[in-house]
Amino acid sequence: MNRSNTLFTEAKEILPGGVNSPVRAFSRVGGEPVYFNRGKGAYLFDEDGKAYIDYIGSWGPMIAGHAHPKVISAVQQAAENGLGFGAPTEIETTLAKKIRQHMPTMELMRMVNSGTEATMSALRVARGFTGRDKIVKFEGCYHGHSDGLLVKAGSGALTLGEPDSAGVPQPIAEQTLTLPFNDVNALNTLFSHIGEQIAAVIVEPVAGNMGMVLPVPGFLTGLKKICEDYGALLIFDEVMTGFRVGLAGAQGLFSIQPDLTTLGKVIGGGLPVGAFGGRREVMESVAPLGPVYQAGTLSGNPLAMASGIATMSIIEQPDFFPDLEAKTNDFMHRLEVLASDRGVPLATTSLGGMFGFFFSNEKPISNFTQVLNSNTENFNTFFQHMLAAGVNLAPSPFESGFVSGAHTEQEFSATLNAADAAFKNI
Ligand SMILES: *Cc1c(COP(=O)(O)O)cnc(C)c1O
Secondary structure (H helix, E strand, O other): OOHHHHHHHHHHOOOHHHOOOHHHHOOOOOOOOOOEEEEEEOEEEEOOOOEEEEOOHHHOOOOOOEOOHHHHHHHHHHHHOOOOOOOOOHHHHHHHHHHHHHOOOOOEEEEEOOHHHHHHHHHHHHHHHHOOOEEEEEOOOOOOOOHHHOEEOOOOOOOOOEEOOOOOOHHHHOOEEEEOOOOHHHHHHHHHHHHHHEEEEEEOOOEOOOOOEOOOOOHHHHHHHHHHHHOOEEEEEOOOOEOOOEOOHHHHHOOOOOOEEEEOHHHHEOEOOEEEEEOHHHHOOEOOOOOEOOOOOOOOOHHHHHHHHHHHHHHOOOOHHHHHHHHHHHHHHHHHHHHHHOOOOOEEEEEOOEEEEEOOOOOOOOOHHHHHHOOHHHHHHHHHHHHHOOEEOOOOOOOOEEOOOOOOHHHHHHHHHHHHHHHHOO
8 A cells, every 4th residue: 555545545534536526536547546745847746755747737727837936936925915805906907918918809807716617607698698598519528517518418419408417407408409529510400490599609629628639620610600690609618728729729729719718727827717708798798797697705816816927927938839839749749659669559639738649540539429439448558557657647538638838858758668668568
């Protein structure tokens, strides 16, 4: 027994499954979770002092690397002045302006405490603004755990959604329609039948919660056009991709202007922050300006804002994203070559500081059905070997990976060496 095992046993006595978020429990890959107590740069250290090269980055926020001195000192300074006032502060505006500077579609925005809150609130705004109830989402996309988003497709394209979790009432699930990702035709068909009832289409513009799946050419522009034609709002859920695939998010890379955008992860630099925002006239429906209620005791917390601002200042450096993208790209390219040399079918993707790989012959992977057909047994074998070798990958074949500004060639070559050994076992 190592210390992680002991701690996990103890945790299971008091936390459901021993965790505060299910993926952490390792149920997808087997074995028990590693307990970390420290992070620095590209590394995490477990309770027994073993170092791991980290590609989870707290599931995305740690784009500057763990415990970046500038972020830590900004948070420390903010803490000295008090942990929160429940009143407006200047730094809320500072962070909001930074966000809007890079993402001009966020004309008016509100800070919240998580990605889940951001998407839940954005949908309420879309419904309040359009006066319509139905929303559309795509298979394999994750938008947080609010009732209306824990919904799976019914048995046909035009059938009503069904709860994807116990505790979600059927009448709520019915308001959500789920279509295949990257399929504009399915969306066209749906809108031609009930387009006037649809308040919003919500999408991860680059899907990151079924592994990483890029939009096929024409998908995002198609969504934009259909929404415009029918007066529905297009919501880009950039909780993961915002300030991760590029400084202007996926919307900047693909030159699409969504009506609303949701953010999280990177904008908090590791502390709990989310945001939703978009077209001024739409966001003017939010209280106190308009009739859509939304509030938060801790929203805009000064420590969280300070962490976000410091993180943003780091990634705003002109070389940051070009470097991050080049090294992430190169890393995935070398991984794919290595796998191919060992006769292991592997399809890799990357954009900015985000990457994904599937044990699959199909390239590219562009929808959830293909994702589910990838070889998860191979993934699990690979994952366990990598973890033992001191490489921390997401404990599920359906997650993305993240590279930070702190990762260097030293970490990539060590990772690729470990991967080479792991591929020999597949
Ligand atoms: C992580 C994530 C969320 C949920 O954010 P939380 O902060 O975990 O509530 C929503 N949407 C996307 C695209 C995400 O990646």
